Amino acid sequence: QVQLQESGPGLVKPSETLSLTCTVSDGSISNYYWTWIRQPPGKGLEWIGYIHYSGNTIYNPSLRSRVTMSLDPSKNEFSLKLSSVTAADTAVYFCARRVATKPIYCFDSWGPGIQVTVSS
């Protein structure tokens, strides 16, 4: 069973760049879409975007100008960078694996999540 684990700083200063990594174990990073989703305190889930093994990316338009995702197959990990953060970016950030093999579309594996707080 594939396992995902987020890592990165838990505290980021306003206007700086949030950087997170998701390490994939017990499974290959090939042939899937690797996703970031976040959840502000006490609120619902927001899809940030995903990167395919091929390197193709799709981002949520609400965050597109500030988001960059990358993937390192040699390390079996993928990353998220979110620039110019504000307090509104404070959230638990989840990485997840997206299955997209017609007709199956779903997020079937998730990391436990990492709390990121934006504060000076």
Next chain:
Amino acid sequence: AIQMTQSPSSLSASVGDRVTITCRASQGIKNDLGWYQQKPGKAPKLLIYTTSYLQSGVPSRFSGSGSGTDFTLTISSLQPEDFATYYCLQDYDYPLTFGQGTKVEIK
């Protein structure tokens, strides 16, 4: 963006009750809808994908139905471990969007 509206936002139910949660899309999404369960402090867990397919390992008391704009998650007999928040997710068009969640609480 496609808006996903869940109802109710919360409900109180007893063990053994039949529970139904509805998700309505602002436009047709065929059957590209999934349901996720989230417990406090945990990551969401996939229950159902493509409207009605049960994820491996998920109890058969969970079922999904619908198409187009209206979808339903049913728990046939609520168990103590089912008290959680449930989210629908449309996977039909970008940006992917979740419903606001339905919190199932103990009566």
